[in-house]
Amino acid sequence: MTEPRWLSDDQQRWWRAYLEGTARFVDALDRAHDDGVPLSLGEYHLMVQLSEAPGRTLRMSELADCLALSRSRLTHTVDRMERRGLVRREPVPGDRRGVNCVMTDAGWDLLVASAPHHVEAVRRYMVDVLTPEEFEVLGRAMAKVAREARRALG
Template identity: 45%
Template structure:
């Protein structure tokens, strides 16, 4: 049987779950109210805007978003219908496809970004001091690295 968590660790886990869900919900509500974008829409636009040529292979984009391939296909399809992204064949590998940021998508991102930044600052960043920001960065960078390694190991492990 697995050993239970101490009271302090249970309290920390529950505080994290509740606060992170409330934070995500509030930031997404603010984003929808000011731009009509979901958090997933916004994240796709940010990742594409930062990518070389403002395009990413669908598999890489799914990995960066932590989306399944089918979820990404649905996400990109809905954004494509709204003119925010296009889906094109990869220039160097016609079997693959890329999500490409459109001019309308870039404009939408530029209009949404200041409001999103205000929301993130108001609901999280401005309430933390420099030491707390540094601590969060260390903790979540370490966890993200470990969780990516676990996922990568499970996807490359031989199947029995």
């Protein structure tokens, strides 16, 4: 068996800082959502994806990919949101098996009302903590990591 390529002390320190920082950042955003946004962080992200799509509509499979969720997990999330009147499912025209997720007007109104609180939390816990250069480097690095993980997972 081949010897593992162990992390150097510096790499280990930065890796652990990344893990802790990510966990604490997501926890802070979740708490901010609990305090002022009537959508979970995951629901908010879903609504943003729909809001940016033509007709505020995406195929469920496309939405699952955008959110890095299993189709099963997305189905449960959409079920909850559909019961609240925030989204609805519609058949894909010309595709008997395809299903679209569509943001309702009520969903749009809730997203618009929630956005300022969400953005303020993102600024408070990340954007304003980093210099513009650090924020850009972080974004570029994570885009690279996401591409590689997406490629590896097929």
